[in-house]
Amino acid sequence: MAPSHSANSNTAKIPTSHTLWSPHDTIKDVADTLGITAHLPEEVSKNLAMDVEYRIHEILEQAMKFMRHGKRKTLTVQDVDRAMKVLNLEPLYGYDVSRPLVFKEAMVGAGQTLYYVDDDDVDFEKIINRPLPKVPRFTSYTAHWLAIEGVQPTIPQNPNPNEIKQLLPSQRGSIDNMFNLNNNDYTVATNPNTGLTSVEQAQNQKKDLDVKPLVKHILSKELQLYFDRAVAALKDDTNDTLRMATYESIRSDPGLHQLVPYFIQFIAETITHNLKSIDLLTTMLMVINSLLTNKSLFLDPYIHALMPCVLTLLLAKKIGPTQGTPDELNSHLNIRGFAAQLLGKMIEQYGSSYNTLKPRVTRTLLRAFLGSTTKNSVGTQYGAIKGMKYLGAEVIRIIMVGNLNSWSIAVLDNLDKNDENRKKLIDSVYECLSDLAKDAELIDGAAKKRKLNNEDSMDVDSLTEEQKEKLADRVGKILANDILSRENSVAVYNGIFFGEE
Known part of the structure; x- marks a missing residue:
């Protein structure tokens, strides 16, 4: 059986194409036309035919991609041209899909029919004398307000x-x-x-x-005059009475809807160029608060423009003067606290209209909370903690408490024990954990409230050693020691581990 199998394998013809069209025969025809058949070995023609078929498959595959992206089911000549252009090949010439192709037939022999595309006669004299077309412009686009x-x-x-x-x-x-x-x-x-x-x-x-x-x-002249006077009053540091009147007017006037985008643009530009001026930053936060308080204004389309202003003043690394008295250097903490309050107010008022607003803000605060460990980022971390405090107990319990241990190791361990910034960060975290204790009391009912009240009056040692170790594992040793030194350490402990068995 072995010899016959060898003979059959030698006489078998190895297929060079799996399609109806035979590129091998086409290569032979082209070679005959060029007169190089004698110099073209059989093996070379087979390899060349296989390469031609591969190139055709590659072009068709690219053309099919253009067809699918064009949401079409018919392959066009333009798809093939684009495919060849992508593959750095010279595109086809003489074929256009603007009109249907007309095929004609001609008899070239006995029973042999040749089909070809009928070409139009072109008058070269008309083409030469025709004026040159205009140079096309480069594609460009611009954006503008169609309507506000x-x-x-x-x-x-x-x-x-x-x-x-x-x-x-x-x-x-x-x-x-x-x-x-x-x-x-x-x-x-x-x-x-x-x-x-x-x-x-x-x-x-x-x-x-x-x-x-x-x-x-x-925009009526009255509104233009009102806006100019309001901006001048807000920038004037010498007349507090006029500035307070402007706040009250923005807070209560029902006819300021057309001025809302102008006020928002003024706020954004002022914050961008005056991050060192505490007075101007406070004024801008007061204007944002007045706009949010005005019940006559429809601010839903403008929340995406107001939110970056608030987050900038909450999480910026450097706010306020770089030199001055300790009170002046710490004035940025008040700005961040006020911005955190406005952030919570915006989430409360417009969180239902924009379902993704609160999750996106929470992710931003978490990145700022864990993003940097340098001393220059203490203000950013303080703002992130304040922001999470006003987002509610759920964010504090899931986002903050879950990362306190790693944050304590990365940040608090790198700060000196006598550093004032270290104490501020610990106090701000403790305020958030105290809110958890209050929230646990309200949720758990009267029985839990009585229990927590009794435990609040107990000594720090009322927590067992096992509970202290559990607290240190959850929030870190530095924060655990600070919590144990507080009067309501048991309430804070119960608030952190509320709902856990």
């Missing part, structure tokens, strides 16, 4: 108000109007069959269509 709260601003990209006024009311706001605009002159075409102008025909066709006319953005 339904009011179009007067900018070059929007329609000219004078041109809109000259249009008929039924045509204002319509995309398809029948006017030919040329140097502010209007020409109206008349249909000779009906005797009606194109505008009248359009009106008859769109009787039942309610078209909203275009409205330009108009």
